[in-house]
Amino acid sequence: MKLKSILGQLMPLKSIVAASVEEARLLATRWDVPQANRDGFFDAGEGKLVKLAPDLADREPRYILTAPDAKGRQYRVAGRMLAEDLGSGSTSVATPLLFGVLGLLAMLTIVVPRPVGIVTALLALVTLGCLRTATRPGKSWTFSAGLFGLVLPVFASAATRSPMMTALCFLPLILMPVLYAGGEQNRRAKRLAIQGRKAGGEDSSAVTAHVAARKTQAEAVARDDSPTLPMGTSMGKLTHRGDGLAADRGLELQVSLRDLSTHLLVLGETNSGKTSSQIRPKVAQLMRLRKLGYEIGLLLADGKGALAGEHKGMIDYVALSPRTQVVALYEHLSASDIARAHEENNLAAGGNGGGSEQTWNGMTAACCRPAIYMLEALVKHGMKDKNGEPWEWTLLCHDRLGKIFLSGEDRLDELEDYWTQIAAHEGMIDGLLQEAYIYSTQTVQALAAETRGSILANWTLWFAPYLSHPDLMRWAAASHGQSVEVCLHGKAIGLDVNGSLYGQAANLVVKFLKARVTSELQRRAGCANGDWKKADPTATECFLVLDEAQDLLVQSDFDLLPKVRSLGGRYLLATQSIESLLAISKNEHSVRAMLASILSRVALRTSPMTAKWMQEGIGMGRVPHRESESTMVDFVRSVSKAYSAPTWDEGHPLARRLARFRRKLGGTHFKDARIDRSDKGLFGDHMANDLVLVREMKEEPILELSQFAALTAETGVALVDIRRGGIPRRDFVRVGEPMLSLPEDLVDPTYSERDxxxxxxxxxxxxxxxxxxxxxxxxxxxxxxLSISHDExxxxxxxxxxxxxxxxxxxxxxxxxx
Known part of the structure; x- marks a missing residue:
């Protein structure tokens, strides 16, 4: 026991190993972001342990500052680690032990007969070369150890019979491990002192600016009990740009239902995969959550009219098609909602034209509002037209009444009769009805016949698309039908109005039906204390999934989107580029304000302007600027330069002499100008000087446009910039496999549809x-x-x-x- 205790004091291996492990932990731990323990929890301060979400578990070290030690102190990694420690490693700490083994072999010669000692010495010479090769980091020390610690002691002990002389011969052997270890420590200490003194990059705010945000993010995500949706596997590109909010390579980026309350925008040009790799998978994931009992509604629509129909046959999903269901366009819409919908659907498209087009659209809008206010009164009191047919809350009746307005004196008596009946029911005509009365009986009648005719022609342009197909006529004439608003009560609805079949009217119809949903969303704001769930226990959150959104968004969406989060609305939009959204409205500022409210963005291959917008959204950062002596050889230009030299000029007056120089000097022999014969002794140092130094942490855009263009050129790669726990989380990702058909687990085997x-x-x-x-x-x-007379x-x-x-x-x- 005493011998073991003595050896433990002389060689405290356990404490050395523990210190080494602790040093490695301090150097390699990613301390600037929350780190989970073995049970998956991280220290949130004040002794509070919080579960760390797997998608936030960044571990790739930054190697700038050490992790806090037991006393909370941090030091420069440059003062505690050399580059070779991270690569091939420094000379092994076991090298001194090897030297001791050499001495042990030599001491064994004492107990063998002297003639045999000579043989051992000769064998030692043979093994010396192998030992030098085995310890290449310290070849000179190995040679010295072999010479003074093995060969000479063996020869000396073999040549003498005195035990004292033998012991003296082994004295260098005893000192060799100590001298080697001390020398290596001194050499390392000098290098670390110089390196650590010069490398003071930890003073930059870029090193610690994100620490508080990442902790807040981890705590917020831990409190978020809503399910998550995968966004793709991180490629680790932005973290190499020094972005503290970026994900490590290989981590799965995820977004929760609560995170999606700040909406999602998918950008990608045609055939980039925005629908197949983003929209369809998101719809499938949301539908699976509904199967699990989560109360969320869906409204699917597509500017090209395909998305809703592609999901026909899905469990608990109804695709509203003019061929299979009856839907009333005006049902549940107020007169103001209808007037605004018509204006947005038509003025937005023609508002940029200016001139006469804008004038006629404005005059048509001026007729549209009084007509719908009068129709509201006619329907309210159950009045009938001159043919005895009841006026109904339909687009068809609205169209008929507007045309009566614009018929002039021909139908003025009919209008006066309607107003007389309305007055009898209302008691008096005031407010909006009074304005409608003045417009229909005075203002429009005072217009020239040609002017009324032009307004009537423009009115026809507004309303004719809704009446252009028998299927759509059915919807325009219906006062009651399938409810679209059920998507706000936990149902999944699709607006299957195909543009290839119904033309321009398809998007107009979809906009009207979407207006029914957004109008009810806005009415939630009137609930007591804004608690719409308490006012209507059946009300749920609803995801408005709009593909080719540039064809479906109107001004009311721009106004609603920034505040719809508190009303339970979530927009999932897909479009080709930012330009397509800016072209929707003549008010670019309102579009940009709407875009600023969409905090989660995904960009696949898209336009340069869109890439620039994504770059601005990600923002600036302290990006490390690295310097190195790394170069590339341009072989083609080197040879071209050589053949352009005068020695190859066959038309030169001295061409023959120059040709001799070419043969003598070598016309295409090259020499690296950095290496001279006088520098051969330093060649090893030149080759070993491969440290890449960060000279500056410069503030510049985190996202490089050239990198974005190069990476997204590959199908299946996207830039994801999402809000996770209210804090940005981003990187380039590889998205999942494109979804080309309905997943089998979502297919309804009993599905059938009406015709x-x-x-x-x-x-x-x-x-x-x-x-x-x-x-x-x-x-x-x-x-x-009948009696037929046979009289002639x-x-x-x-x-x-x-x-x-x-x-x-x-x-x-x-x-x-x-």
Whole structure:
């Protein structure tokens, strides 16, 4: 035990190992971001342990400052680690032990016969070269140890019989490990002192600016109990730019449902994969969450009319199509909502034109509002038109009433009669109704006939698209139908109005139906204390998923989006570029304000202007500027330069002499100008001087536009800049496999859909058959009751004439004969 205790004091291996492990931990730990323990928790301060989300577990060291030690102190890594420690490693700490092994071999010669000692010495010479190779970092020391610690002691002990002389011969052996270890420590200490003194980059704010934000982010994510959606696998590109908010390579970027309350924008040109790799997977993930019991609604729409139809047959999902369902365009919309919807759908498109186009659109809008206010009163009191048909809250009736307004004196009496009835029901006409009355009976009547005709032509341009197809006519004439607003109550709805079938009207119809949803969202703001969930327990959050959003967004969306978060609305938008969104409205500032409210962005291959916008959104950072002697050889230019030299000029007056120089000097022999014959002794130092130094932490954009263009050129690579726990989280990512069809777990095996056209055809045929049967019955009865005189003076009428009279009662047989 005493021997073990003595050896433990002389060689405290356990404490040496523990100190080494602690030093490695201090050097390699990513201290500037929360780090989890073995159980996945991190220290949030004051003894509070918080669960660290796996997608925030960055571990790649920065090697600038050490992690805080037991006393909270931090030091420069440059003063405690050499570059070779991270690469090949320095000379092994076991090298002194090897020297001791050499001495042990020599001491063994004492116990063997002297002649055998000579043989051992000779064998030592043979093994010396192998030992030098085995310890290349310290070859000179190995040679010295082998010579003085093995060879000479062995020869000396073999040549003498005195034990004292033998012991003296082994004295260099005893000192060799100590001298080597001390020399190595002194050499390392000098290098660390010089390196650590010059490298003071930890004074830059870039090293610690993000520390508080990352801690806040980790704590916020730990409190967020909503499920997460994957965004892709990080490539670690931005973290190499010194971005403290970027993800390490290989981490999965994720966003939670709560994070998506600040909306998501996907940007990508045609065929970049924005729909297949982003929108469809997000829809599928949200639908799976609904299957798990999460109360969220969905509204799917597409500027090109494809997205909603692509998801037909999905469990608990209804695609509203003019061919399969009846939807009333005006249902649940107020008069003001309808007027604004028409203005946004038409003024936004023509507002930039200026001149007469803007004038006629403005005058049409001036007619649209009074007409809808009057229609509201007509419907409210159950009034009927001159044909006895009731006025209904439909686009078709709105169109008819507007045309009556613009008919001038021809139908002024009809208008006056309607106003008389309205006044009888209302008691008096005031407010908006009074304005509508003045406009319809005075203002518009005072216009020249040509002006009214031009307004009427423009009115037709506004309303005709909704009436351009039998399927759409059904929706325009309907006052009640399928509810679109159920998406605000936990249902999944798609607006399947295909542009290839319905043309320009498709987007107009979708905008109207979307207006029904956004109008109800806005009405939530009127709930007591803003608690819309308490006011309506069935109300839920709703994701408005709009592909090709530039064709569907209107000014009301720009106004609503910044504040819709508190009302339960979440926008998931996809478009090709920023330019396509800026072109929506003549008010660029309102569009940019809307874009500023969308805090999570994904950019695939897209336009340079969009890349610039993403760069501005990510912002500035202290980016390390590295310097090194690394160069590249331009082989083509080197050879071209050589062949352009005068020695290759065949037209030169001294071409023959120059050709001799070419043969003598070598026309295409090259020499590195950095290396001279006099520097051969320093060649090893030149080759070993590969330290890449950061000379400056310069403030500049974190995202390089050239890097963005190069990386996103590959399909499946996107720049993701999301809000995670309210703090930015970003990097280039590799997205998942594109989704080209519905996942099997979301397919409804019992799915079937109605065909309204077929149903209408059956109804029409049944009506025709019933009419024919009734006509045949009436013909039989009339033929029985009819007494045909056989008087010679009576003209005989064939039966077909009688049937014709029955079919057309307004025209008598006598009139036809005439």
């Amino acid at each position: 309204l056209n077929a149903e209408d055809a059956v109804k029409r045929q049944a009506a025709v058959d019933a009419a024919r049967a009734a006509e045949a019955e009436r013909s039989t009865e009339d033929a029985t009751a 003076e009576t003209n005989h009428q064939p039966l077909t004439a009688l049937l014709d009279a029955i079919r057309n009662p307004e025209t008598t047989t006598e009139e036809k004969n005439q």
